[in-house]
Amino acid sequence: MIQAIRGTKDILPSEIENWYFLENIFRSVSDTFGYKELKTPIFEKTEVFSRGIGDGTDIVNKEMYTFDDRGGESLTLRPEATAALVRSVIQNKLANAGTAQKFWYFGPFFRYERPQKGRLRQFHQYGAECLATDKPESDVEVILLANSIIKKAGISDYKLLLNSLGNDSSRAEYREALIKYLESKKDLLSEDSQSRLQINPLRVLDSKDKRDIEIVVDAPILANYFDEESKNHFDIVTSMLDSLGVQYEISPKLVRGLDYYSHTVFEFQSSALGAQDSFGGGGRYNKLFSELGGKDTPAVGFAFGVERLLLILEELNLLPEVKTDCDIFIVAAGEGIQNYSFKIAQELRDSGFRVAVDLNDRSMKAQMRASNKSGAIFTILIGEDELNNNTVTIKNMGDSTQVNIPHKELSNYTFKIA
RNA sequence: GCGGGCGUAGCUCAGUUGGUAGAGCACCAGAUUGUGGCUCUGGUGGUCGCCGGUUCAAGCCCGGUCGCUCGCCCCA
Numbered sequence A: 001m002i003q004a005i006r007g008t009k010d011i012l013p014s015e016i017e018n019w020y021f022l023e024n025i026f027r028s029v030s031d032t033f034g035y036k037e038l039k040t041p042i043f044e045k046t047e048v049f050s051r052g053i054g055d056g057t058d059i060v061n062k063e064m065y066t067f068d069d070r071g072g073e074s075l076t077l078r079p080e081a082t083a084a085l086v087r088s089v090i091q092n093k094l095a096n097a098g099t100a101q102k103f104w105y106f107g108p109f110f111r112y113e114r115p116q117k118g119r120l121r122q123f124h125q126y127g128a129e130c131l132a133t134d135k136p137e138s139d140v141e142v143i144l145l146a147n148s149i150i151k152k153a154g155i156s157d158y159k160l161l162l163n164s165l166g167n168d169s170s171r172a173e174y175r176e177a178l179i180k181y182l183e184s185k186k187d188l189l190s191e192d193s194q195s196r197l198q199i200n201p202l203r204v205l206d207s208k209d210k211r212d213i214e215i216v217v218d219a220p221i222l223a224n225y226f227d228e229e230s231k232n233h234f235d236i237v238t239s240m241l242d243s244l245g246v247q248y249e250i251s252p253k254l255v256r257g258l259d260y261y262s263h264t265v266f267e268f269q270s271s272a273l274g275a276q277d278s279f280g281g282g283g284r285y286n287k288l289f290s291e292l293g294g295k296d297t298p299a300v301g302f303a304f305g306v307e308r309l310l311l312i313l314e315e316l317n318l319l320p321e322v323k324t325d326c327d328i329f330i331v332a333a334g335e336g337i338q339n340y341s342f343k344i345a346q347e348l349r350d351s352g353f354r355v356a357v358d359l360n361d362r363s364m365k366a367q368m369r370a371s372n373k374s375g376a377i378f379t380i381l382i383g384e385d386e387l388n389n390n391t392v393t394i395k396n397m398g399d400s401t402q403v404n405i406p407h408k409e410l411s412n413y414t415f416k417i418a
Numbered sequence B: 001g002c003g004g005g006c007g008u009a010g011c012u013c014a015g016u017u018g019g020u021a022g023a024g025c026a027c028c029a030g031a032u033u034g035u036g037g038c039u040c041u042g043g044u045g046g047u048c049g050c051c052g053g054u055u056c057a058a059g060c061c062c063g064g065u066c067g068c069u070c071g072c073c074c075c076a
Helices: A013-032 A046-053 A058-062 A082-091 A136-152 A168-184 A191-199 A201-206 A210-216 A228-244 A306-315 A338-350 A364-374 A384-389 A407-412
Strands: A043-045 A065-068 A074-077 A101-110 A122-131 A159-164 A262-269 A278-284 A299-305 A328-332 A355-357 A378-382 A391-396 A402-406
Touching: A013 A101, A013 A122, A013 A136, A013 A306, A043 A046, A043 A082, A046 A058, A046 A074, A046 A082, A082 A101, A082 A122, A082 A299, A122 A136, A122 A306, A136 A228, A136 A262, A136 A278, A136 A299, A159 A228, A168 A191, A168 A201, A191 A201, A201 A210, A228 A262, A262 A299, A278 A306, A299 A306, A328 A338, A328 A364, A338 A355, A338 A378, A338 A407, A364 A378, A378 A384, A384 A391, A391 A407, A402 A407
Parallel strands: A328 A355, A328 A378
Antiparallel strands: A043 A074, A065 A074, A101 A122, A122 A299, A159 A262, A262 A278, A278 A299, A378 A391, A391 A402
């Protein structure tokens, strides 16, 4: 049996409505914030991500689906959206207008990882980006957008973790101090953290290893290295969130794994998930445009893991009700009756009803069973009598009442739910 | 990339010290010949993930492999 690729999943008819439920929320809430949808290709030149995300990150080093095309060019299935979106914005000159530009996206992404709960090799993200403004107001806006989507989906029990990485010079200074401190305790760190020390020392801060946690307790604190700009930016963000009544928790250890972040970073967590309890995250990235050859353009954005949102909805029983197969089921039994029944089915569909017919040429009893199972509110019965008299029998499945009316009156018949 | 658990009908699972498979649900058909949901009766359906090994004999033991799952790592 040929199987789907490891870490990929078919989205079956039984779950497709859940996807539309979320997609509709993404679209409508983004729209109320004035964000426009932007779709980039599924694959890009590899350098978009190696330069954008950062050569030191695990995503670039060991998780990308990278291959040479027939012309010998190195291409990569997109592992995230932001770098590709920035590439598109630069190429299409969308951020040259001098005012904030706001975009959202939804689609599949690819990372070669060990599959786990809420972690697939092909997964989906919704995200939004606010470009061309470095004002903290834009940080606040994207957080509000994310919050609105979560609320609209019905999720109320979640945590918003917030932190600031400061500007580049503050962070560079802190980085030095942190490395110095960690070097002094190097032997006590986990193996993972020892190797992280040089490449991405901030990540040691959010290690789950007991040894690391102990050492991190006494590590220098990022906020103490902030200059005026870094401090001001974050103060405005937090005070605005306060006055808007947005609940959040300052998490000094929240550093995020991608190289391009600075200033505000945030993450959404839910206890309804397993070890992968983060279902969304984002932050400010002011240097990405120049990394990708564009002119300096400040930006802030976030992404949700859609499969993880779905997991939360499922766990919390917030998924929409499953749709019935049809509104009206046509039961037609007898010789040469199919033409009549198909004609009636089509008339009803043309007037907007969801109509199913039995395709197995079975007994009336069997077709009635099928009608019952379909969830139809009405059954239309057609047998020899109806065919000969040019009538139809309409049965209300709720109260079992039925009426026989001439075919030509069907278009004016009012189907009333009992 | 590393570690743990698992893989038997469409679904959820049982299968005792190894002797070539069962239940419930679902599905199909009947219970007065044009009618559902309840009940009853009967039936269809499985190369026991795959490959190899041990054995007279393997769903049960051993090895490998693929996949799922949980955790580490990483991240959404």
